Amino acid sequence: MTHVTIGHLAERAGVATSAIRFYESKGLIASVRTAGNQRRYEQSTLRRVAFIRTAQRVGLSLEEIGEALETLPHGRAPTKSDWHRLSKAWRPRLDEQIERIERLRDRLDGCIGCGCLSLRTCALTNPDDTAAEGGPGPVFLEPHRRRTT
């Protein structure tokens, strides 16, 4: 099994070494240590980092990303079909995320140039005068927090 240094992994993935250490601290990737206590990563970790970065870009949480990565096999490098299975299982979640982003885009149209962020009238903070019941924050972006009645 080929192992690479943290610097090599970071460079190939296009991220800072601090990001690699952060992902490791969150349990999203793992390393082995050399006799000199230096980190070494399996070559296949590169794909995991690429997956993490991509999922983060579309606004998915590290927790969700971690859950998805947990479905990959342990003790061996994931195969192409393992990644395909993960991707297929995640499709509904990605569709939901796309829907949220589209909703954000549509509502931003009305809010750009306004900036009031009124809790009573702003489409961003209170899309249908019921969002306040869901608590603070961009409730409309989180359908599970929106009132359904």
Ligand code: FES
């Ligand atoms: S920022 Fe004013 S209505 Fe949204």
